[in-house]
Amino acid sequence: MKNTQALKKVTILFAGDSGDGIQLAGSQFANTTALAGNDLSTFPDFPAEIRAPIGTVSGVSGFQINFGSEEIHTPGGRPDVLVALNAAAYRKNFPSLKSAGTIILDPAGFDKKNLRLAGYDDEENPLLNKPADYQFYEIEVTRLNRDAMKEVEIAPRDRDRSRNMFVLGFIYFLYNRDLEVTLHFLEEKFKHKPDALEANKKALMAGYNYGDTIEAITRFRIEKAKLPAGEYRNVTGNQALALGLIAASKKAGLDLFYGSYPITPASDILHELAARKNYGVKTFQAEDEIAAITSAIGASFGGALGVTGTSGPGMALKTEALGLAMMLELPLVVVNVQRGGPSTGLPTKTEQSDLMQAVYGRNGETPIPVIAASSPSDCFWAAFEGAKYAIEHMTPVIVLSDGYLANSSEPWLFPKAADLAEIKAPFRMEVENYLPYERDEREVREWAIPGQAGLEHRLGGLEKEDKTGNVSYDAENHELMVKTRARKVAMVAKDYPETRLLQGAEKADLLVLGWGNTKGAIQVAVAQALAEGLSVAQLHLRYINPLPEDLGAILQRYPHILIPELNDGQLVRIIRDHYLVKADVLDKIQGKPFLAEEILAQIKKVLKDGNH
Amino acid sequence: METTNTLSARDFSSDQEVKWCPGCGDYSILKQMQSVVPELGIAREDIVFISGIGCSSRFPYYMNTYGMHSIHGRAPAIATGLKITNPDLSIWVITGDGDGLSIGGNHLIHLLRRNVDLNVLLFNNQVYGLTKGQYSPTSELGKKTKSSPLGSLDHPFNPLALALGADASFVARSIDRDPKHLREILSASHHHKGTSFIEVYQNCNVFNDGTFLNFTDKKLKDEFVLLLEEGQPLVYDQGKKGIRLNGLKPEIVNLEEGASLNDLWVHDSRDATKAYVLSRFFDDSLPRPFGIFYQADRPCYEDDLLDQIDHAKGVQGEGDLDDLLRGKRSWTVG
Numbered sequence: 002m003k004n005t006q007a008l009k010k011v012t013i014l015f016a017g018d019s020g021d022g023i024q025l026a027g028s029q030f031a032n033t034t035a036l037a038g039n040d041l042s043t044f045p046d047f048p049a050e051i052r053a054p055i056g057t058v059s060g061v062s063g064f065q066i067n068f069g070s071e072e073i074h075t076p077g078g079r080p081d082v083l084v085a086l087n088a089a090a091y092r093k094n095f096p097s098l099k100s101a102g103t104i105i106l107d108p109a110g111f112d113k114k115n116l117r118l119a120g121y122d123d124e125e126n127p128l129l130n131k132p133a134d135y136q137f138y139e140i141e142v143t144r145l146n147r148d149a150m151k152e153v154e155i156a157p158r159d160r161d162r163s164r165n166m167f168v169l170g171f172i173y174f175l176y177n178r179d180l181e182v183t184l185h186f187l188e189e190k191f192k193h194k195p196d197a198l199e200a201n202k203k204a205l206m207a208g209y210n211y212g213d214t215i216e217a218i219t220r221f222r223i224e225k226a227k228l229p230a231g232e233y234r235n236v237t238g239n240q241a242l243a244l245g246l247i248a249a250s251k252k253a254g255l256d257l258f259y260g261s262y263p264i265t266p267a268s269d270i271l272h273e274l275a276a277r278k279n280y281g282v283k284t285f286q287a288e289d290e291i292a293a294i295t296s297a298i299g300a301s302f303g304g305a306l307g308v309t310g311t312s313g314p315g316m317a318l319k320t321e322a323l324g325l326a327m328m329l330e331l332p333l334v335v336v337n338v339q340r341g342g343p344s345t346g347l348p349t350k351t352e353q354s355d356l357m358q359a360v361y362g363r364n365g366e367t368p369i370p371v372i373a374a375s376s377p378s379d380c381f382w383a384a385f386e387g388a389k390y391a392i393e394h395m396t397p398v399i400v401l402s403d404g405y406l407a408n409s410s411e412p413w414l415f416p417k418a419a420d421l422a423e424i425k426a427p428f429r430m431e432v433e434n435y436l437p438y439e440r441d442e443r444e445v446r447e448w449a450i451p452g453q454a455g456l457e458h459r460l461g462g463l464e465k466e467d468k469t470g471n472v473s474y475d476a477e478n479h480e481l482m483v484k485t486r487a488r489k490v491a492m493v494a495k496d497y498p499e500t501r502l503l504q505g506a507e508k509a510d511l512l513v514l515g516w517g518n519t520k521g522a523i524q525v526a527v528a529q530a531l532a533e534g535l536s537v538a539q540l541h542l543r544y545i546n547p548l549p550e551d552l553g554a555i556l557q558r559y560p561h562i563l564i565p566e567l568n569d570g571q572l573v574r575i576i577r578d579h580y581l582v583k584a585d586v587l588d589k590i591q592g593k594p595f596l597a598e599e600i601l602a603q604i605k606k607v608l609k610d611g612n613h
Numbered sequence: 614m615e616t617t618n619t620l621s622a623r624d625f626s627s628d629q630e631v632k633w634c635p636g637c638g639d640y641s642i643l644k645q646m647q648s649v650v651p652e653l654g655i656a657r658e659d660i661v662f663i664s665g666i667g668c669s670s671r672f673p674y675y676m677n678t679y680g681m682h683s684i685h686g687r688a689p690a691i692a693t694g695l696k697i698t699n700p701d702l703s704i705w706v707i708t709g710d711g712d713g714l715s716i717g718g719n720h721l722i723h724l725l726r727r728n729v730d731l732n733v734l735l736f737n738n739q740v741y742g743l744t745k746g747q748y749s750p751t752s753e754l755g756k757k758t759k760s761s762p763l764g765s766l767d768h769p770f771n772p773l774a775l776a777l778g779a780d781a782s783f784v785a786r787s788i789d790r791d792p793k794h795l796r797e798i799l800s801a802s803h804h805h806k807g808t809s810f811i812e813v814y815q816n817c818n819v820f821n822d823g824t825f826l827n828f829t830d831k832k833l834k835d836e837f838v839l840l841l842e843e844g845q846p847l848v849y850d851q852g853k854k855g856i857r858l859n860g861l862k863p864e865i866v867n868l869e870e871g872a873s874l875n876d877l878w879v880h881d882s883r884d885a886t887k888a889y890v891l892s893r894f895f896d897d898s899l900p901r902p903f904g905i906f907y908q909a910d911r912p913c914y915e916d917d918l919l920d921q922i923d924h925a926k927g928v929q930g931e932g933d934l935d936d937l938l939r940g941k942r943s944w945t946v947g
Contacts, residue, residue: 036944182942225946234943244938251934258698278925280932283697283918288723292690295683295720299663299694302681303702307694325684415943418934451679451695451702454658459627459673461682471629472674 004219005177010069011223012077013172016094017086017110019053019062022165027064028410029169033182034068035235035412038225041068042521044076044594045408049265049348056118058089070224074521076409078596084168086110086142088119091127101134105171107164109143138218140211142167149207153200163204170208176221180205229414236413238377238406239266242310242336243273245384247280250306252385253392253424258300259308260285260293262315265348266404267338270310290318294335298322301331302460304428304450306388310336312404313355314345317362324363325462326397327486330438330446332426333397334387340404341592350592351405353517354568359399360546360575366483368490370394371546373401375520378413380406383543389424390493395445401545403567405518405594429456437470444489494547500555505531505538511608512559514584516542516572518594519565525597530604537604542572548579556582563587563607565600620657622647627677633668638789638815642736643675645795646705650678653803655703662705663692665712668743669736669815672707686717689724692731693914700915703803706733710751711741714770718750725779727914728807732799735772735812740821758820772812773892773906777885782807784888784907788814790829794840794903801905807913828901839894841904846877849900856899861890863899882908 015027024045031043044065053060067077079099085091087110098104111128121127131137146167150160166183173180183205191198212218236244250257259282261271275284283305287293290311297307311319316337326333339355341347359371370390374383380402387400429435429447432455440446449456458470466473467481503520504527505512515523520541527539540555542548556562556576562584564573570586577584587603589595625647633639650660660678664670666685673680679702683691688706696704706724713721713735724731740758741747747760751772755764776784783805787798795813802809814825827837839849839856847856848868855877857866866872881887888907894900926932 032942036942038944038946228946230946232939232943232945234938234940236940247932247937248934256698258694260694277932277937278922279929280934280937281922281926283922285694285697287690288719291687292693292720292723295687295690296694296697298683299691299696300698301694302691303695303698305698321684322687329681414946415938415940418938450699451661452658452699454656457658457677457679459629459676459680459682461674462684463682 012067012080013082014080016063016090023062026165026169039068040073040226074524088115107142166204167208170205174212237410238380239269241381245381249388256305258305260296290315294319294322308334332391356571373517503539509538510536522595526600636818641789664707667709669709689720714750722779725781736815738817746820776810783809839900
């Protein structure tokens, strides 16, 4: 009998070389854990290179998961457990491990060669000088897995490829997880490769059984989380975003056209949608970012829901076409899965540094609504809502996600199709007296689709005469049109729900205002601050352009506003500009999400420094 | 409601004043288009003109159909998205040598290789008109303009060779000053299934007047214009001269000095190799061909895409939104 210890939550970081299958093992653990009924949040972190130099620190791939029987808002700060398949993974991640944490490692990954590749000096070996207080499990993964592979027909060069499954099996044993989800997954994945299927299944079971045979090991039990009742699934941000687009097109009764050029970390949206042809989704892998957006504009002109998705550098290329879409006043959704910038920047790392670009980055007076998703599953709602505003207000809409949300996953209480809001496209049906740029009380023009007799008209990027849409260089008309388009976009805010605090009192010494992926970390930090009796509140901003009409009154109630952002201070400038309030930024520009402790520390610092 | 097919050129003329320079070759092209479309049997509401930026790109404003005057170089991509959305439309991309071959060159070659069923009219005047006279990607080497005071250093594109290189399935050349020929080519391009690429020589009488004089001047054109006719020998100069192939090398022969019609190259627009040789008739040592250089039957992108969608629906069934939201694995919290 093993000891079993109950835990409320635990954070595990799987780490190894980028060829070790860490992401696959991690996501399998996440799926299994979700089905086991825990709440969870994950954070995959991998190099930009497909095969970064083997064994080096720069080639380390990591997958962190925080799961528990209580509500989970972040992938966890410092991990409790580090699984390190080689010396580089250990070297890179040991410093972030919780003190007195657990390390599970494969000594084969700490041989002379691996130590040298990881940058350790000659004769330096962390295993010979283990820090006290930490618990080390040295498991000969490579050797044990090779033993298991003896029973399988497999080429010698392939026999170590299933090490990730061995480790996963062992972790499943430790945390009392069922193997069924992963066995099922392997059967799907290796449907046509019986040898590989056999090897991976064997490795998974061997790892699990190894746990069962060794002595003196404690297993852990994490009870199911008390989540709101309903049906759940696990979802990543990019998956959720793709689903949100399809759902919106179905609710609007429009075809979905997705024009995109492959770019990290947005490509998975294209992959998700390309696999949904039976939903009538038309995906178009364009020759470049510009064709991706302009083909979507063409689709919207033709009466489809035109969507394009990209990341920062691609967004820069789409800028001129965004202006055209705004000028034409056609629906268009532009998804920016932000990554570290500027230029090519940090392709696989996360950042929130495209906010200014989204709100302001175009020539001329070109207002465009901007919506930011705040969690992986919220990417669904941001995409759905973005599409709804685009269609109902005849405007391009920018939906901001980021690399962290895109690849992270969480359990999602998904909606029923029937419960989703209807989306009503403002189609022009009547033939008489059609003027392409005549507007309703929301300043929205009607959508006449090629193929409709009697509504033939011409659109263009040149300034238009009010109502007729004919080319006009008239001075007064230009000013009128600029103001009209601005008013039209401002009117989108009329559709927003009431702005509500997430935590804290209506009046407090400090308001922590966030946007995008920082929501979870702020939530944990503010909850802790409130528990410690600090006077603080949390508000999370979803609509960045136009800003909610009731936001100003809320902000005025707080003498100080702290805005944590994964950039050098962008929302903070917008907020100061709009409301002239005292707002300061907590910036972090390391390609990584915030840790709750970083935000908590800043909350305390601000409250201590302030005159409260 | 569908408009009747008894429309006339006037029905295709919009209420907008045409604002090209007086004497511009664009007027003729617009006029030929307005007179051809009523004969094509397409309802007016099913016709769309998409353009980029430049003098030629003002074209959609003057056609009483659906249209979009978009941004520089991007018309092929916009038209592709539109055609994929509604394959029933007859879509005409209007572009120029700057719009289509310089800033939009990438989109043009990708449109051609995908073979989306569109018609591309490239107005080639070998100069930038709307920006007032800089050299263009089709300007001849050494051309002196405001941006090339000592002569252009850019080797010019050969638009038809480029189109053939991109595997275009219909490649033709016409000219603003030969209305009948232009109308025939426009009509043929409409009837071709796939991307039709038509280069139209167009005189810019302000910034590049007379650049195509060899092909328009009554005294010169006999010697320089070679009209391609399907199945006919390559004969020009009032039947006095012809083209013979020596291997793959074209030679001019004089029919009045003993050469026989039987020895001449017979035009076959289905022959890709010969089409390429024809496209290289590009200096004054050989006459310039006009007509359909090449045409081929090749699947269209939008048809194949719709086939894939139909196939997916057939195999997987029409997608249900609730199934999609639920995913492969869900669980219930009680």
